[in-house]
Amino acid sequence: MKNIQIRxxxxxxxxxxxxxxxxxxxxxxxxxxxxxxxxxxxxxRQMLNILSTWKLSNDTMTYDQGKQL
Known part of the structure; x- marks a missing residue:
């Protein structure tokens, strides 16, 4: 039986x-x-990790900043 992950x-x-x-x-x-x-x-999990790290030094995230991440 295959383990299929659905995102x-x-x-x-x-x-x-x-x-x-x-x-x-x-x-x-x-x-x-x-x-x-x-x-x-x-x-x-990866998105939450990125956002929590970002929040340590920033209070906003623009489209350009999100694209750079």
Whole structure:
């Protein structure tokens, strides 16, 4: 039996990440979060790690900053 991993769609990830960012006081551009989803191949653990590290020194994330990550 194969172990198949199904990754959530980008829209649902973006919605969840927006909620987390709001609770943590990080203002993130939705397009930046889309870029983050694409670059991590929808790996939620990796996205949360990146966002928590980013929040240590920043309170906002623009699209360009998200693209650089």
């Amino acid at each position: 959530p769609q980008a829209a649902s990830l973006r919605s969840r990440l927006m909620s987390i960012c709001f609770r943590e006081g990080l203002k993130a551009d939705p397009n930046a979060l889309d870029q983050l989803c694409a670059s991590t191949r929808s790996d939620m």
